[in-house]
Amino acid sequence: MDVEIRHLRAFAAVARHRSFSRAAQELSITQPALSRTVAQLEATLGVRLLVRTSRRVEPTDAGTEFLQRAERVLASFDHALTVVRRLGVLRLGFSWLLPAPWAQRTIKDFESGTGASVTLTRTDDPLEALHRRTVDIAVVRGDVAGPEPLPTVRLFEEARFVVCSRESPLASRSHLDWDEVRHWRLIVNTVSGTTGPWSWPEASRPQDIVETANYDEWVETVAADRGVGVVPETARHRSPHPALRFVALTNAPPVPVSLVYLPDGPRALIRRFVDASLASVDS
Incomplete structure (x- = not known):
């Protein structure tokens, strides 16, 4: 032996x-x-x-x-x-605003526990970045859909809020019901947004839609009072835009937050990052 x-x-x-x-x-x-x-x-x-x-x-x-x-x-x-x-590097993709403090705690625990480092990559479409192999693992909000199923770990859910311009009549409201959103012009981020007409049953979907191609366009369109948007709670805490107002939504389905990765990526690092992510959720 x-x-x-x-x-x-x-x-x-x-x-x-x-x-x-x-x-x-x-x-x-x-x-x-x-x-x-x-x-x-x-x-x-x-x-x-x-x-x-x-x-x-x-x-x-x-x-x-x-x-x-x-x-x-x-x-x-x-x-x-x-x-x-x-020398190990794990590339983490995200579309906008990583959830806090989960992201910071997870990255710190992962790096201290493995000696590897995390590189943050902002991309409009994290799933596409995975398939292009420009990231190893991605934070994805909403339902994970694609031409082929990918390994997915559901982390937690975020509440939804309505976002409007401070000039909007909605700005003085304390809350809005989910069913009322369809009566307002809806600004949609078609690439990385978590809310769109598809979020309602077909018979009760908003009909007046303004489409934008990324988060920055979406923010400025809402700030210009061209309509309202719907975002996860993270945006309410971290958006610095002075022209926006966040209004609580009642009866709105929450937004799932998941980790998605390719099955043939750096398995050891991905496994350790997933473990650190779940531990951060539980703590």
Whole structure:
């Protein structure tokens, strides 16, 4: 049997602690499993490395010599892992306004836990960016639809708000019902928007529609009082535009927020980012 890194870690932990129980706690394995691993190492080398008594565990002369060399090997191996992980980059695509504080917390935890870094890429169509492979994973609002199903992880939902110009008659309202929106001219971002005529049953859809091609065009069209828009709650907290007013929507379906990625992307980094994302949602 070949000597593996796990054998070196097991032996070094026992030799440092002079205890199988404390070493097992450090390595988060059971004491019997640790004992078997050390025994495998000794059998492979054909040398007794540790002397076990009822009270203590001591390295033999050979064990003391081997410990010094094993720790140098482990330090070099761990350094190599750290260097390589720091070279790892995960490209995160989004269309506009990443949800806060979820995004900041997730990125911080992911980078500190992996040593890799996250590159943020704003794109009008995150799903198209995935297929072009300019991003590895994307934050997508609304229903995820495309010519082929992609791995999707639903994170949470955001409430919807109506956005209007401060000059609009709607600006003085405290709230608006979802069913009332169809009576107003609706400004729609056709590329990355989360609300459009498709958001209502066909019989009760808004009929007066103004289409825009991106978030900036949408914002300025609403600010110019050409109609109203509907956005997730994140925009209410983070939009700095002085000409806009946000009005609460009642009975509106929430906007789902999901992570979407290609199945053949950097799997290890994607898995760790998804884990960090779900942990941030739960915290």
